Amino acid sequence: MAKNNRLMKIIIIIVFIPICLISVIPLWTIFVASFTQDKAIADYGYQLWFKAFSLEAYEYLFVNPDLIVDAYLISIIVTSIGTVLGVFFMSMLAYTMAHRKFKLAKGLGFYVLIPMLFSSGVVPYYILVTQYLHLKNTIWILIFPYLINPFSIMILRSNFRRLPQSLFEAAELDGAGEFQRFFKIALPLSIPTMATIALFSAITYWNDMYQALLFIDKQNLYPLPYLLYRMIFEHNIIQEAAQYTGIITPYQSVRMAVAVLSLIPELFLFMFAQRFFIRGITLGALKGE
Amino acid sequence: MKGTKRKEHNLPLYIMALPGILIIAIFSYLPMPGIILAFKDYDFSNGVFGSRWVGLENFKFFFESGVAWRLIRNTVGLNLLFMVTVQICAVFTALLLNEIYEYRIAKVYQSILFFPHVISWVIVGYFTYAFLETDTGLINNILFHFGIEKIAWYSEPKYWPAILNFISLWKGLGYFTIIYLAGMITIDQEYYEAIRVDGGNKWHEMRYVTLPFIKPLIYINVLLALGRVFYGNFDFFVNVVRNTGQILSTTDIIDTYVVRTLTVLGDFNMAAAAGLFQGVCGFIVLLISNWIIRRFDSESALF
16 A cells, blocks of 8 residues: 555656646747747747757847847836835735724725726726826836735735734834834734735736736837837837847847846746745635635 | 724824725726716717717627627637636646645645746747747647648637637646645645545545545635636737737637727727626626625635
8 A cells, every 4th residue: 555655656746747847848948049040940940959059149139238128127117116115005005904993994895896896998997097197108007007906905904904913902002103003013024925915016017018008109118028029020129229230130039038038037036935926826815814 | 902082093094095095096996987988989089078979889889790709709718718627637736746745846846837827928929939830830840840731820710729728727727736735735634544544545535535625715716717707818818819810710809809999990989898898797797606605605705
């Protein structure tokens, strides 16, 4: 029996090797293509191994940094401002919603919930942003829409509810005001949850191209994912960056190189913050607790 | 906590809630009156409320254009296909990983499987192209290698439900596996021992302990997905399908249609009608699914 069990476990371990390979091979293909001669991609197609190894795509980006520097900066600014502000705003709101003495707490619960139930669609939103808020072609439209996430608020609220009330009562007796109790007690005790929320926020911002697709048509305001998206259809985006250099533009491999460069921060985030990801998913799944 | 009844006591709480309230008000509530656009012939110069009222005209156009049925079929059909595939595979994957959870390698596998979840859809679109492009694509290269004729993937609509389903599985498997695995880890070992004492094998353990325990989780995930069955993932479809005309018959969903109608054709009326139709259907389905969730596990219900 015990021997059988061990055999089964070994089989499971082996079965997962190809499954995990399928998870990473697609990204590996992009990585390989970014280090391949552009001409080789056209001649031999995409490969799983370096057939005509070349740094030309990266050299090209190094010589023509304009192509990605702006987009990289926009993505970094949007992601950092959005994540910091968002986590701050959401924590404050969730704190009041978890507060026992706050009369609005229950009403706020519904207020946050209703937008999750009904979406008025893209057209009213599009007209609001362009005709009334005048946020088209501004960096703010990339930041504002994702500041508040209802699911994150629910997670934060149950986090604040779980904090020991006695600490707050003691602080109140010591004369600490509401702000002090929030900043000095609630926040420090909620760092793991806030880190989790921040991580999900950061990924949302870093990956999003929807707002840019709707509202940004100035290339210097493109975030990275949208630049990548435009590069699919418009070769001249890559070419314009090269107009002074006169070399032949390696379209395919440059695109893949930009894709790889956009993945690097995400890869680091993922490696260092995995446990927060897993925490976040389980918190979300067991939101009622 | 017995509160003193002084009024200024709550002021800091109002201040703290304010930024969040404002953001939600502007970006979630302010667009809502705009749904009347679905009943109007929108004209920039007259604004939302000044535009001419046309009643159900926009809906009539939308349903008579012939695309409405196709959009509903694709959106709902693909969502159901994705849901069934991902949930079955995730439960199965979690069951297997649970068996080897005592080894570190299980956590490594879990992380690798989850990694696709954080990748942006643009990147997914990039490698889909690298795999499926007719002349340079990896798949066709491999087919060619084995003497099989190349397939023009991007002009064959019949393959796309399967392709999209595979991509959705690739991206979602790790996420749901983590949810199920988290549920399995909390199961008390005593139950397994009881099965073993009765002479049960691994199969019995899964069948009579693990599966019954994670059943509520499965129901919740299925119902949550059902509640969103009218909403497609715009970023997914726009990046993977890339608005390729030949395959739109099986890949065009309400979300991509609305944005395309709005940004490419500039047809606000049709887009507004389709958007409102989606919102209302989505709302009804969500209420039903939430009502069901509530009935057997009120903790997991949205409201």
